[in-house]
Amino acid sequence: xxxxxxxxxxxxxxxxxxxxxxxxxxxxxxxxxxxxxxxxxxxxxxxxxxxxxxxxxxxxxxxxxxxxxxxxxxxxxxxxxxxxxxxxxxxxxxxxxxxxxxxxxxxxxxxxxxxxxxxxxxxxxxxxxxxxxxxxxxxxxxxxxxxxxxxxxxxxxxxxxxxxxxxxxxxxxxxxxxxxxxxxxxxxxxxxxxxxxxxxxxxxxxxxxxxxxxxxxxxxxxxxxxxx
Numbered sequence: 377x378x379x380x381x382x383x384x385x386x387x388x389x390x391x392x393x394x395x396x397x398x399x400x401x402x403x404x405x406x407x408x409x410x411x412x413x414x415x416x417x418x419x420x421x422x423x424x425x426x427x428x429x430x431x432x433x434x435x436x437x438x439x440x441x442x443x444x445x446x447x448x449x450x451x452x453x454x455x456x457x458x459x460x461x462x463x464x465x466x467x468x469x470x471x472x473x474x475x476x477x478x479x480x481x482x483x484x485x486x487x488x489x490x491x492x493x494x495x496x497x498x499x500x501x502x503x504x505x506x507x508x509x510x511x512x513x514x515x516x517x518x519x520x521x522x523x524x525x526x527x528x529x530x531x532x533x534x535x536x537x538x539x540x541x542x543x544x545x546x547x548x549x550x551x552x553x554x555x556x557x558x559x560x561x562x563x564x565x566x567x568x569x570x571x572x573x574x575x576x577x578x579x580x581x582x583x584x585x586x587x588x589x590x591x592x593x594x595x596x597x598x599x600x601x602x603x604x
Contacts, residue, residue, distance in 0.1 A: 389522045390549065393440055393532055395449040395508065395568060396524070397429060397544040398560070401458035403468050403493045413489075415516040420487030424569065425516070426507040427451075428490040428576070429544040433506075434477050436533050436546035437573040443532075447568040449508055452524065452560040454543075459497075467494030469579035471505050476571035490576060505576040508544075510566035518563035526558040 400407060417425040427449070440447045471490045474482045484490075492505050529538055529547040538545055 390450070390524065390562070391444060391448055393443045393447075393546070393548050395433065395437065395440060395447070395544070395546050396452065396529065397427065397449060397508070398452050398454045399563075400454035400456075401462050402428075403491050404463065404465055405491075407453065411516050411518070417488045418512060418516060421485050423511045423513055424485060424488070425510050425512075425566075426484070426488050426490050426574075427510055427566075428471075428492055428505055428507045430492070431506065431542070431544055432575070433544055433546050434573050434575075436531070437568070438477060439532055440546050440568075441572060447572065448565055449510055449568055450524070450562050450565045453518075453563055455560070461493060461495070461497060465493035465495065468492070468582055469494050469502060469505075470582040471507075471576035471579050473578040474507070474574040474576055476574055478571070482571050482574055489582075491582060492579075494579075502579065503577070505579070507574050507576055509569055509572055509574060511569045512564075512566040514564075516564055520561040520563055522562040523559045524562060525554070526560060527554050528552055528557075 399410070402410065405413075414425045414427070437447075469492050471492070472484070474484050476482045490505065490507050492502060495501055526538070528550055529545075530536060530550055531538060531542075532546045532548045535548070538547065
């Protein structure tokens with residue numbers, strides 16, 4: 377399910393509460409390469425793919441799951457040019473272990489890989505990363521059929537305006553009159569499915585043939601997650 381399918385069925389295209397993430401060149405991969413890789417994952421796993429993010433939004437995802445029966449994530453391209461560290465990183469990591477919001481291990485499904493650059497902007501090697509657990513019946517192809525007004529989005533939990541450094545955030549739409557506004561196209565969207573959000577650990581060199589946590593993950597609604 378995605379917002380374009382919701383619109384075809386007569387519903388609202390953009391929900392009142394959703395996860396919003398902006399994407400661009402990452403870990404030496406251009407946008408086209410990243411989207412093609414995620415589409416291969418989606419085809420290999422009956423619609424599921426993991427979308428790696430650099431910041432933790434776990435507490436806000438918990439609240440989103442309570443508010444929305446079918447929590448969504450909307451993807452928009454970044455407006456700024458990619459940083460040198462993203463275009464030409466010192467190294468690449470592949471993450472092999474995932475932990476859900478309830479603290480339990482979540483076996484990464486076969487066919488899914490999450491990579492990131494090896495070092496942070498401060499020069500330290502990364503020891504953890506994060507990912508959104510997504511599912512879509514539609515191909516991961518930029519459509520740009522809807523847009524978001526940046527000034528009408530606030531953080532779901534705090535109700536504060538979004539910060540410039542918030543690449544990924546769980547947001548609420550608010551109606552307000554504006555004299556000027558910044559619009560972001562919605563390139564594509566997906567439903568967030570159990571466990572919705574994971575912390576990634578145990579990074580390896582992508583070329584290394586090392587054992588990893590693997591399995592077939594359930595994608596249904598899991599009330600136990602909310603009690604953790």
